Amino acid sequence: MIHLPDRAVLRLSGEDARSWLANLVTCDIAGLKPGGGRWGALLTPQGKILFDFLATTDEDGRLYLDTDRTRAGDFAKRLNFYRLRAKVAVEDLSEGWSVHAALPPGIAPEAGAIAFADPRHPGLGQRILLPEAGVVDEAAMAAYHARRISLGIPEGGKDFAFGDTFPHEALMDMLDGVDFKKGCYVGQEVVSRMQHRGTARTRIVPVTATSSLPATGAEIRIGDKPAGTLGSSAGSHGLALLRLDRVEEGADKGKVLATGEIGLAVVKPDWWRAGALDHKVSA
Template sequence: MAIHLNDRSVVKVSGGDRLTFLDGLVTCATEGLAPGALAYGALLTPQGKVLTDLFVHTRDDHLFLDLPTSALADILRRLNMYKLRAAITFEETDAGVILGEGPDDPRAPGIGGRSIGTGEEAAADAYHAARIEAGVPDAVIDFILGDTFPHDANMDLTGGVDFKKGCFVGQEVVSRMRHRGTARRRTVIVAADAPLPATGAEITAGGRAIGRLGTVVGTGGLAIVRIDRVKDELKAGDVPVRLTVPPGAPFSLASEEANEGAGA
């Protein structure tokens, strides 16, 4: 069953310059995308923080941007500001973001298809559970727009940042973080033996705040935390939790490094 994701909006982008224009603006590569492709990226501030995450759905003579509804008005204003004389138009649509159909979500295997169209109004728990298992955050619920670097949201691991393409807004800051290895906040997987508290609950280590709980499905969830402050006595609210890095992630938690050092 195709499910309508009701916290996302769709912008139709038309014009001969659409792929080239976006390629010089957003973090993912769009120039050369074939019709029917699906790409994931973000629009950043010049200081490298995420104004919105977005999916690019390409068609024969136009494309769709799928982005958080809460960011829609601001992003449309910015796109029109950036376009200058480019042969491109932006149009807010009534179309919906659909889960369970279309190309696979490019962020990680197992999340499922994603497309533009019409779907049923139903809970998206299976989608959220798949994201939790893969350690893949969604904007707004997992990270605050305007206050998050791409590395915080693991976009460098989910294909959301193409470091090999040409320039994009905020590239210098993001590239510097990558080369210097200075990212200290990362999205991690949260697990507990009891139901987790609601989104927004504080993640603490020894009573000290290290992050915030995002997506929650039962006893599993996601959180962006200071990975250099992860130690013993981890809790989400009052619930004891365990934190693990996403599958294949190149970073580790401070507690894991301490355990490795103790065993050396």
């Protein structure tokens, strides 16, 4: 079990909690059951990701949101802003709870834990929320993120900027972070229009390099034109936020995709849907 110290827990309870949250966020909360999970986000009215989270529920119907620790307090405040007269209690459990991952085949969680399958990819195993402090193991945490990166799964704050990224750019449309059949939610009109028109030109994609990759935020170019930025990486494997139209145009002209002097190749994950990445830089 791998403690993830950069994650925190919010808990929502009350008779209106499920229906109220469902009207705010991108994912299907109504169908959530104990042991199951959802990836979702609370968006700005303009359709950009303010907060993302992994959601689950317990046998008593309380909702648990596994979210970025540095933004958990602001997330709780924003949810309370929307609460109005709804019968909902929002608790920030950052100080008392810890978030863990258990890579496949997973483990039998201890008593008192809230465990659920990571909804983004089976290869990420389980998420386990514990009402106690966790112990940091840097090597285990690095192994977890290496697995996440190899699977092409982005994470907010590492691979995309909160407040400046559309769900399609963060692959939420492909990884079931958006339910396009559910009712309205904050920012829904913009997201639905992008889905209908297919206008997402910028996306996070896995890349491999000819050597170890530089720090997060490094510029990526195709020939002499800017093409995007590097997100998280593990050795020569990383995730990059790229303008795919520029990458394709440059590749058609024989230009090289690179960050600094390090050459890059785009890798299409096995879960990637047809259309994007069907260009000459795909590995």
